[in-house]
Amino acid sequence: MSPRFQFDGELERLRRSVTRQDFAAVEQAVRRCSQILESNLADLSPAEAESRLHDLLRGMEAARRAVLVSRVRLADQLAGLRPRASYGHDSRTVHTFRIDL
Numbered sequence: 473m474s475p476r477f478q479f480d481g482e483l484e485r486l487r488r489s490v491t492r493q494d495f496a497a498v499e500q501a502v503r504r505c506s507q508i509l510e511s512n513l514a515d516l517s518p519a520e521a522e523s524r525l526h527d528l529l530r531g532m533e534a535a536r537r538a539v540l541v542s543r544v545r546l547a548d549q550l551a552g553l554r555p556r557a558s559y560g561h562d563s564r565t566v567h568t569f570r571i572d573l
Contacts, residue, residue, distance in 0.1 A: 475512040479505060479524060486531040490538050498535045505531070 486501035505528050513521055
């Protein structure tokens with residue numbers, strides 16, 4: 473398999489992983505892309521090397537933005553949980569009492 477085809481395949485895996493928000497797979501894909509690019513850099517023309525590097529950087533930027541969006545969503549969810557958790561509040565529980573005279 474040619475290095476160009478391997479690199480394109482890894483870039484596609486990177487894009488799919490970002491879309492699925494599978495950040496462990498994103499990290500692996502970025503590492504593999506970097507390794508493929510580094511090991512074949514000497515065989516590429518300067519223009520092609522620059523183009524491949526920009527492709528990888530765009531993928532990494534998309535992954536970074538997806539992580540930031542996910543962190544904001546999780547922070548919002550946690551903010552809603554903290555007040556309830558701190559008082560042991562369960563919205564489904566109804567507390568009642570009775571006084572017999």
